[in-house]
Amino acid sequence: MPGKRAARDAGYKMVVVLRGELRLTAGKAAVQVAHAAVLLTLAGQSHRPEAVAAWLREGGKKIALVVPTLVDLEQLDRAARARGLPTVWVEDAGMTEVPAGTRTCLGIGPSAVAEVDAVTGALDLY
C-alpha cells in the first residue's frame, strides 16, 4: 500500500532493492544493503550535497525492497535513471554464497519521497 507508506515518510529517502532469486542469508543481504547505502551517501555528498544533508537531518531514512530477478532490477535502474534519480549497483566480491561479480542489489537516492515512490512504490518490502 504505497500511499499509506508514503504518508508517514519524511521528505527524502533512500531505497535499496534486492534480488529475491539470490536467496541471500539475512547477514549477507544486510551487508549488501549497507554497501549500497554507503556508496549512495558518498556519491551524493559529491554531486547533491544539499539532498544528502537534508536526508541525514531527517534521520537518513532507508527502506529495503525486493524484486524477483536481475531483469526486474535492470528495468528498475532504467526507470530510476530516466527520472534523474541517482542509482548504484552493488556487486559482491563473491567469497561466499554467490559468484564474484554478481549484482546483488540496486540502491536509489537519497531523493524526494515522491520521486522514489514513483518507481519503487509498488514493490514489496524485503
Place this chain on the structure above:
Amino acid sequence: MPGKRAARDAGYKMVVVLRGELRLTAGKAAVQVAHAAVLLTLAGQSHRPEAVAAWLREGGKKIALVVPTLVDLEQLDRAARARGLPTVWVEDAGMTEVPAGTRTCLGIGPSAVAEVDAVTGALDLY
C-alpha cells in the same frame, strides 16, 4: 573460526553487531546495518579520514554479526571503546517491529582487521 575468517580479510573492516533477541525481519535488519554503516562512514570521514579512505579503496568490507542481548552489545561497546575503536549505536525510530528508541545494533570501525577481530572475532555471523 575467527582465524580463518581473518586470514582472507583486507586491512580494514567494519562490523555491525545486531541483537538477536529482537528477531527483526531481514529487511529491517538490513536497514539497521545500513544506518550503522553510513553513520560510521560519516564519523570516520571527520575523525579518521585516512582509515576510511583506505577501507573504501579495499572495497569497504563490512560484516554483520550477532549477539543474543542488549547486555552483550553494551559489553562489546565498552570493549571496543577501551581499545580506541570507533563505535556507533543505532536506535530505531520505532514505526514498525520495535518500540521507538530501541537500540538495534552497534557498529564498529572501519578499523584494522586485527583490532576489530580482537573484540568481535568470536561472534557468530548474522
